[in-house]
Amino acid sequence: MPLDERDKVAHLLRRAGFAARPEEIEAGVARGLEATAHSLLNFETTPDNLDPEPPGLNQNYQQNNQAGPPRGFENFALGWWMNAMIKTTRPLQEKMVLFWHHLFATSTLGVIDPRQMYLQNQLFRGYFNPLLPSQRRTPEDTTSPFPVGNFRNILMWLSRDPAMGYWLDNYQNRRKDNEVGTNENYARELLELFSMGVEDVVAHVPNYTETDVRQLSRVLTGWSVLPVDVRNNYPPVEGQPNNFPRWFAFQPTYGRLQITHDFGPYTVLGVTFSSTGADTQGRRMFDIIVNHKNPGQQQSACGRFLGYRLFQFFGYDDPEPEVINALADVFDKGTPQFTIKNMLRAIFIPGSGIASEAFYSEKAFRAHIKSPTEYIIGTYRLLKPTGYTLNYELVTSNDGLTRLNSPVSLNLTLTFANQMGQLLWRPFDVSGWKEGLNWINTTFDLARFNWAKGFVSEFSVFQQSRNEPPVEQRVPGELTTEAVRTLLVANNAQTPERVVDFLARLLYQVPLSNAARTALINYLRAGTDGTPGTFPFNINNNVTIDNKVRGLLHLMMTSPEYQFS
């Protein structure tokens, strides 16, 4: 069955955003597929609707003799981000923030101060400049290459992000006996995880050597992170709290006559150059990376790597070499070069070549397994698009610690997201999360389905505090009985058949198979004693909503169909 226009619009909305609501699909069909794709891509023409900054960003609270944000800030800031995804007027911008977090996976565990993670999140959105000693989100910074600009500059800005400087230790990378930088972690991951991979993703030949990694770590010596107000505390002391805010500083020397930057010459990926300071050499270094082609290859290693990662994220797993190469060509030869937005155009704008052909193919249609984040955010967007109500209060308790009281449902959602295998800002390691089928296993499934049950009825979670046995916490979910009833009435869904058909359209955007439809209708009709066909189904009665319709929503969210986007 070739896809019709409506299928393609829904597909585009699901992939370039987080969900396809019925009215969004209608509007897209009315506008046309191409115009819808353009409006998603040119998100900067739509005003954003971000919440005000989270509290606690600009104050240091003393905790355990360390200055830090109020307790609970990380959860709250994550709630802020999840809210942005749920409510956004710019779905593709938010989807790209998530993409960059997947690709440049950073963890609070290494960064220590979650406020620095929040600023990295703004960086990925295009709202933070690591060269400015600011602790704040800036209004859209037109100089920022994020989230869809020039990838060479994206690498440059990333390399100056204080969170990344801490996460991969480059703040400790100093010159050592004219040979190597003292810490090659960042240099290694820059090549291996952030730009090209160990091997060319099409030709499967090595992209670089160990020598390249060591040479690159020399280039990056002295790319440091300093406290905004303490310029004489260098090098940073291991084990010291990561006082906020910190910012990027190129430190060629420290103290008297102690040279910390290695001025070269270095040879990286076959090109020899010397340093004349962070900015020029940085540009030079990233130029070399984005231009690197393996012998006999028509496309750059970096273009192929990004083509693969972008299509894997937006399209389907393991894209064909032709698709990767087409996207790499856009990266290499587009105007201007290295522009992420051009690659996204090649995927989303119908008729723009092989990548968009693949994107709008039957192979891609409903074949992407939702990440935990996509599962949660998509559910909110479909069933409760207003998002979280983030009412907060700062509370100072008897122990003298200031806490940020955030909504219980938010904390529970993060608990479940963690059990589903993706707690944002806490990737397992530098390589980020494995996607696709790796989101699916028995443990993750239980968490997914139990979260779904909580969302549509009541969360149940066993919370463990330090000195207490686990206690079950039961917290109402996100849907009131009245809201569910109003939704059904507004869509003329009064009978079991109509309720099932409407909710399938809402949740799946594709018709149910006959077998699944029959099973769900039979469920709605089954008596609570288990006798088939005896339940008095009437949506005016609360017990019908609270028992059967909530149960139906939960079951529909556990079916294979709902795991796909």
Place this chain on the structure above:
Amino acid sequence: MSETKTTRREFIKKSGFTLLTVGLTERAFFRNLNLAANSALTKAAALSANDRMLVVIQLAGGNDSINTVIPIGGALEAAYRQARSTLAVPAAQILPIGQDAAGNQLGFHPNLPKLQALIQQRKAAVINAVGYPNQNRSHFRSMDIWHTAAPDRIETTGWLGGYLDVAYPSSANPLIAVYMGGTLPLGLKAETTPVPAISSLESYQLQFDTRFASSNPATPQLNGEYNNRVQTYLALNRELAPERTYWDILGRSALDAYNSAVRVQTGIKKYTADPNIVYPANNPLARGLAQVAQIIAAELDTKILYVTLGGFDTHQNQAPAQGGHPLLLQYLNDAVDVFYRDLQRLGKDDKVLIMTWSEFGRKVPQNGNAGTDHGASAAQFVFGTPVKGGIIGEYPSLTDLNPGNTYDTKFSIDFRQIYATILENWLETDSREVLGGRFEKLPFV
């Protein structure tokens, strides 16, 4: 690269795996894929098929092992008392445990009487001065080093995960290893086997909210509505759609989730409480080990069980009148004791080896806040019936310290020797493949 040893990353690459850096292949998912099929290394290795279990206790934060295993007498004690003006344990309170290889008399902190008894019964071993070259003093990085057994490079899977990949490349058992806690530690991350992080056994179930269908909300599962939902869930996930990519895998996984949850919930009922075996409720480690005992009693073919006790980062006021480091040691003492007695009662004690680890020790001198700062080498412990008890290695010098004014003790035993010993002698697996090299074994099991 002068190094010739095969790291796990390279090994997995050779086995036809697509690395994470370029995403992953569908193949990577299939549990029935024999990861090591192409590997000569594995063909040569005898794969483990024993019924032995390993229980790992992580002491997170950097345990002050100088106040855990304490020198008695001689120059060592003099140096200890000089460096620890207020934190030193009075000599009369120290519990003697014998002497090390160099003849130094050692004792336990007074809050470790049960562990002293285990040493006396030869059911516990103290391994002195464990560390690695160029000690990293960041919690985060040093934990990762211990987790991955890779001091000089970043790895994305852990040593226990590597063991699962090598020994159980095609395990269909979702509970082959279990972490009792919220977030899976890197040590248990495998290439092919997802290890569940179970915060409580109660939560390892598929929940259906049937309050509204029952006249008695306390017993929702007794009514037919619960069954209605289970049957519908199974029907939806049993439906095959061979034309849809991944569909059947997702359905099968959902069925497995339900079945394995039922297995766990049924299995843990095998465990019956005993009035003589009481896990103290206010002891977080004991609570974790109580759940471990339930899993062991359930006989779910679990090989590795892992719990964490946090709080060892004792920079200030390390030994207050109540709480602090002494309380943590009491937790360890009481929890290991009750758990070991429980294993004996269950008839499983000869199948279980218990190990502790902490990412580093503390500096020798106490700091200005009556606490201790991040150090280097530290003593680690193993417990259990299979253990050849005693004291292994020498207590580190408290005066001849690491260079660079770090004020911390040198290491004499590489932590990977402990891993190699457990992998080879206990789990009967080729440790080279997991650790990327050969490490001399220690005589504790």
